[in-house]
Amino acid sequence: MTAVEVSYTEDGPAGAPVVVLSNSLGATRGMWDPQVPALAERYRVVTYDTRGHGESPAPAGPYTVDDLVDDVLALLDRLGVRTAHVAGLSLGGMTAMRLAAREPSRVGRLALLATSARPDPQGFLDRAVQARSGGTAPLAPAIVGRWLTPGYAAAHPDLVARLEAMIAGADDEGYASCCEAVGHFDARADLARITAPTLVVSGAEDPALPPPHQQLVADGIPGATLVSISPGAHLPNLERPLEVTGALLAHLDAAGSHA
Numbered sequence: 001m002t003a004v005e006v007s008y009t010e011d012g013p014a015g016a017p018v019v020v021l022s023n024s025l026g027a028t029r030g031m032w033d034p035q036v037p038a039l040a041e042r043y044r045v046v047t048y049d050t051r052g053h054g055e056s057p058a059p060a061g062p063y064t065v066d067d068l069v070d071d072v073l074a075l076l077d078r079l080g081v082r083t084a085h086v087a088g089l090s091l092g093g094m095t096a097m098r099l100a101a102r103e104p105s106r107v108g109r110l111a112l113l114a115t116s117a118r119p120d121p122q123g124f125l126d127r128a129v130q131a132r133s134g135g136t137a138p139l140a141p142a143i144v145g146r147w148l149t150p151g152y153a154a155a156h157p158d159l160v161a162r163l164e165a166m167i168a169g170a171d172d173e174g175y176a177s178c179c180e181a182v183g184h185f186d187a188r189a190d191l192a193r194i195t196a197p198t199l200v201v202s203g204a205e206d207p208a209l210p211p212p213h214q215q216l217v218a219d220g221i222p223g224a225t226l227v228s229i230s231p232g233a234h235l236p237n238l239e240r241p242l243e244v245t246g247a248l249l250a251h252l253d254a255a256g257s258h259a
């Protein structure tokens, strides 16, 4: 499929090394709001909406994660960026992982949060059917119930409402097609080929993609480091922003890392 022109935002100094942040299924680039200000102090931070989400186009499916990688490469080309650090969460992590395996020269350092090299397919394929038939809004409460730990969600009703609205705002066909991209994703054979220095982050209580998924990714990528955020669920960057931002900065700032 032809790459689409995704909608994006840039923050930080124009001449600084570039960090691209890729969102999870159902979220928008706004999910990175807690990370952007600190990262933008010394990086040119590019956040974008994965196709089917936020302000990006939602062409008719099916999509594969390779299509989403093509969108990121097209974005980098549009920005005149040859090499970027790339961080992604969940579906965004799958995009980042596949990008690093396919185009190693375009990725400096890699950060893979709450993601998987082989998600359990059926749940995502079933969800694609539900999104097409009934829309994303009715799915939102159950999905957000996996993004935050129960205690944190109960204490932060405004955040829960904002996240549910993000999911309801996704294009139904685009969201369903991204569910299918997740359901068909299998990067297990890619892992050993990834050469970018890699940080893997787990939410210790993540019910969506539990820690064994990130353990498999960290075990498969040569030299990868695994950090567990506890308590933390599927979006630990929202619930534990200081820890996750700190881990990202420590990884990106490592000596000789500047892309």
Ligand SMILES: O=C(O)CC1=CCC(=O)O1
Binding pocket: 023, 024, 025, 026, 089, 090, 091, 092, 143, 146, 182, 208, 209, 234
């Ligand atoms: O939406 C979920 O339930 C969890 C998830 C899987 C892939 C992704 O990006 O989010």
